[in-house]
Amino acid sequence: MSTTSGAAGAAYDVAIVGTGGIAAIHARDLAELGERARIVTAVDTDAGRLDDFSRRWSVPRTYAALESMLEFERPDVVVLCTPPGLHTGQALTCLEHGVTVLCEKPPALSLAEMDTIIGAERADAGDGRFATVFQHRFGSGAESLRRLVGDPRLGPPMTAVCHTLWYRPDDYFAAPWRGVWGVEGGGPTMGHGIHQMDLLLSVLGPWRDVSAVAARRARPTDTEDFSAALVTFDSGVVATVVNSLLSPRETSYLRFDFAHATVELEHLYGYDDASWRVSAAPEHEDTVAAAWAEGPKGRGSGHAAQYTALFDALDAGAPPPVTTADARDTMELVAAIYASSFTGQTVRRGDLGPGSPFYDRMNGDGAPWAAAKETEVPA
Structure with a gap:
C-alpha cells in the first residue's frame, strides 16, 4: 500500500487486469482523482494492447498473467476489466492473496459462482474484499x-x-x-x-x-x-x-x-x-x-464517483461498496428474470438455490430458442 496521502485521504496503488475499452474509462476516471490513486501495474495476455495501454497511462510495470503480477506486486486494489467468463477465477486468485477486488459487471456468470466468491471472501484471513462496478x-x-x-x-x-x-x-x-x-x-x-x-x-x-x-x-x-x-x-x-x-x-x-x-x-x-x-x-x-x-x-454517476466511495471506505477500514451481498441481490433478480422467462412461471426471491438449473447457469437447462434450433430438420 502506498504510504503517501492525497488531499482527501490515503493514496492507493491500483492494478488493472484487462486493458480493453472499459479499462481506458477506468484509467481516465482514476486520473481525475489526482494523487488519490495511481495505476502501478497492468495485466493482459495481448502484448500489443497492454503496451499501448501502459504507454498511454504511464503504467510502470506490466505482466502477461494475473498470477505473475501478484507474485511480484502488492496493489491495494485489483480492477477486473476482463470478459465476464474470467471474473470468478480471477477474483478467487486475488482474494487468496488477500487483495481487494473491484470487478466490472457482471461480477460472475451465475449465482453459484457468486456464492463461491462470497465464500472465498469470508474465508480470506487477510484484507481482501470483493466489490462490483455499479457506478x-x-x-x-x-x-x-x-x-x-x-x-x-x-x-x-x-x-x-x-x-x-x-x-x-x-x-x-x-x-x-x-x-x-x-x-x-x-x-x-x-x-x-x-x-x-x-x-x-x-x-x-x-x-x-x-x-x-x-x-x-x-x-x-x-x-x-x-x-x-x-x-x-x-x-x-x-x-x-x-x-x-x-x-x-x-x-x-x-x-x-x-x-x-x-x-x-x-x-x-x-x-x-x-x-x-x-x-x-x-x-x-x-x-x-x-x-x-x-x-x-x-456528482455524476461515473467510475470516479465509485472510486471515491471505494477509497473513502478503505480509509475508514470499512467494506468497499458495492458489497458481495449487494451484487448478489442484483444477480438474483437477473437470474429470476431468466428463470421466469424460460419456465413461464412466477419466480419468488429465494427460489433459485442449489439444485435449480438457474442457480448454476443463467439459461438453466437452455433457452427455448436453442431447443427449437436443435429440433429443426434440415431441408
Whole structure:
C-alpha cells in the first residue's frame, strides 16, 4: 500500500487486469482523482494492447498473467476489466492473496459462482474484499433519492419503471465472448440492463417475485436480445423492467412514482444532476421541491464517483461498496428474470438455490430458442 496521502485521504496503488475499452474509462476516471490513486501495474495476455495501454497511462510495470503480477506486486486494489467468463477465477486468485477486488459487471456468470466468491471472501484471513462496478449508485441524484424514500413529503413509493433500451448491431457480437451464455452469462438482461436494475434495487429495496418474458428476436446470439419483466417488491411496489439491444433511439430511463411526486432519470451511459426531473402533485409542489433541494448536488454517476466511495471506505477500514451481498441481490433478480422467462412461471426471491438449473447457469437447462434450433430438420 502506498504510504503517501492525497488531499482527501490515503493514496492507493491500483492494478488493472484487462486493458480493453472499459479499462481506458477506468484509467481516465482514476486520473481525475489526482494523487488519490495511481495505476502501478497492468495485466493482459495481448502484448500489443497492454503496451499501448501502459504507454498511454504511464503504467510502470506490466505482466502477461494475473498470477505473475501478484507474485511480484502488492496493489491495494485489483480492477477486473476482463470478459465476464474470467471474473470468478480471477477474483478467487486475488482474494487468496488477500487483495481487494473491484470487478466490472457482471461480477460472475451465475449465482453459484457468486456464492463461491462470497465464500472465498469470508474465508480470506487477510484484507481482501470483493466489490462490483455499479457506478450509477454513486451519483448525487441517486443518493438524494435514496435519502427521500420513506420521507412523508414524497409519500410512499407506488410504482416504478426501469428501461434499458439500447442498440447493438450484428457486428457488435463479432467478439467471440459476446452473446454466448457460457462466456458472457446472458444478453442485455445480464450485461446491459443490470446497471439500471441495480440502481432500482438500491432505491426500492428487496424484491419479492418476478414474472418475465425474454426472446432472441434479431441478433446473431445464443442469448436473448430482449426481455421484459414485472417485478413486485416487498413494499408492494410493482416495477416494469425492459432490457433491449434492439432500440435505435437509445435511452436508459428510470421512473419512481411516489404518492406525492414522480422522480425521473433519463440518460444513456451516465448521468449528472440535469438528467433528473422531479414533478410534484399540485398540492405538494413546495414541500417536494424543498425535499429534493436538501440532497447533495454536483456528482455524476461515473467510475470516479465509485472510486471515491471505494477509497473513502478503505480509509475508514470499512467494506468497499458495492458489497458481495449487494451484487448478489442484483444477480438474483437477473437470474429470476431468466428463470421466469424460460419456465413461464412466477419466480419468488429465494427460489433459485442449489439444485435449480438457474442457480448454476443463467439459461438453466437452455433457452427455448436453442431447443427449437436443435429440433429443426434440415431441408
